[in-house]
Amino acid sequence: MIDSFTAETLARMQFAFTVSFHIIFPAFSIGLASYLAVLNGLWLRTRNDTYLTLFNYWKKIFAFAFGMGVVSGIVMSYQFGTNWAVFADKTGPVLGPLMAYEVLSAFFLEAGFLGIMLFGRARVGDKLHMFATAMVAFGTLMSATWILSVNSWMQTPVGYSMNDLGQFVPEDWWAIVFNPSFPFRLVHMVLAAYLTTALVVGATGALHLLRNRENEPARRMFSMAMWMLVIVAPLQILAGDMHGLNTLEHQPAKVMAMEGHYDSHPNGAPLILFGIPNPAEKRIDYAIEIPRLSSLILKHDLNAPMAGLDTIPDADEPPVAIVFWSFRVMISLGFAMLGLGALGLWRRVRGQLYDAPWLFRASVLMGPMGFVAVLAGWITTEVGRQPFTVYGLLRTSDSLAPVAAPAVAASLIAFIVVYFFVFGAGTFYLLRMMNQSADSAKIGLQAGPLRSAGITPIMQTQTGGKES
């Protein structure tokens, strides 16, 4: 079957596969790094042991997820060259420096201080340890800033000229870094990471509260997560809306695909809630739509005319069905998060936050949904950019490396097998770690960073492995 794929399709599949796996880890570690900094700060301030327990609990999970993020990220930094060499040659002068800055200002910071954050509290003292923890959190945010600037420039390229070799030559770095879609994308993604982490933390707390409602660390993390959801989910919906308006301005075809507007609507466009895209006939079958609402949302005017994909040449049209569906998945989950946050607030106001098993169950169910929403959002924006790598300027089909299809097929299969094996096992271990209660670490002394005397060394490391 794989013989029938072209080298381009295979390379696109490989990039989509590896980057989708990769984004899961940063989406989690950006939020978790900030959470750890907050927990450690709260512990130093209040000296309430619950915060220290939570810090040590999530620290192990962070280290684990961070390791997976590092190794899946190294792959990304080389794939621009291995599979998209022409893209690398042409855009390298603009995008390369931004990525170099990401490495210099973010990756080294994270890696340099991670060791001290994980292993070093006893060696450097509380203050420097807090500094290291904050640096790790700051590093994750710097990393997001640079890489989103790179991605945003591919969506809304500005500040360049072309040389006679066909390369993009940087003219105005300020304009390149702060390109038109960057601020919106950055805010949207960082909030998404915070929401994703809040959902995971909330689900973990809820799971342990289902077992024991008096579990103090579980109560604390559940409460913190519910606060986070109810504050950040509305902000995220607002940020998403503004991001959408920005996309309409700069990449109208993407919004047409998101909305499912195959046809132009001169007198106000309907909002299609659901339906089945029919690319062959260029229409949405079985559409359930609200008249003129799309015009109201996007143009703030019920009667504003909206152009459809019929105004876009077929060769420049993104794959509508994928964008249409992934956009709806993201939106639905966003509102589900808002709903969960609102329910949590309602129970809290009533003073019954820890007395509602149905709320715990709903939180556990929502635990992985942040990841699903992040992936759906990225699929929307990346597939919506097609058929270009640099929007409107460089086609995906003209970006490819001269690598033969069998080589790409072999590497794609290898990536699929290895990723499912390695990250499948990793996810299993992560879930098992979260399945342990945060206060159990205090009961089992062997799991702590300092192992008690009186047990033979080999036993220590073995029980340490089992306990932790």
Added chain:
Amino acid sequence: MFELSFIWAGIIAFAVLTYVILDGFDLGIGILFPFAKNERDKATMMNSVAPVWDGNETWLVLGGGGLFAVFPLAYAVVMPALYMPIILMLLALIFRGVAFEYRWRTLRWKRVWDIAFCGGSVVAAFMQGIALGALVQGVTIEGRAYAGGWWDWLSMFSVLTGVAVVVGYALLGATWIILKTEGSLQKQMQGYARWLGAGTLGFIGIVSILTPFQDPVYFERWFNLPGSALSFVMPAAVIFAAWALFSGLKAGKDAQPFLASQSIFVLCFIGIGISFYPNIVPPGLTIVAAAAPDSSLRFTLVGTAVLVPMILGYTGYAYWVFRGKIDPDEGYH
């Protein structure tokens, strides 16, 4: 403004050398991992690099990202040319990287992740050596793209350099453990380091003799003046470093064998640099031709000049915090 691209060639070379020096010893620990006699030694070996390994590996990302930024054409040509070894190296690094965390989270599968740690380290080192050998042999370029086949990287010579790097990294790993441990594990590694040192020097000798025959340019460089003067200086320096290594081992010194082994790597790296110059990708792509426009080079240089010294500072600090012998019972797991 030709100077900018040469400054950058120097910075990229520095990043790659730093990578080799740092990740070399932690890959070496993976290579030596199966020879640990018991679980306690395994834990000690792994914990000796656990706080620093991802920082070490970040230099590899800088090498790739930096090449993309300042020599995009070299990046665009080399990566497809070395497609298979690069992909295999990346996959191998995944296996060994996750093993640092995974092996502590399971009893039943601990052996699986121990094998992943060792296998991943061996394959990553081997592929890096193959990549080096393939680069020395030269890359076929037409226009602005790689024009060779997807098996071009495989040759007797590249396999030889691959094995050489595995042996060399194992030497770095062994001498690192000598530096960081005491007792039976240290003794065991002192024994290994003798053999690995001899092996490394042997491979360096063979590769050095064969290299001038891979391309007449190298022959010219090393056997005609002024290069031929270096043909005496470099081996003399390597021999001095080798003497420092073996006498340090014999005297039971902690740091000397590690520093001497690292010196051998630095010298070899300089030797490769002399062979390549003024090309960045042999046989025909020069540093100047591969460089990005000056606006890219300048913009990146500003940040690099500020950030790299800071990175070296806090990386050095992290090593300082975790200095001294490893306490086998410490670890956060």
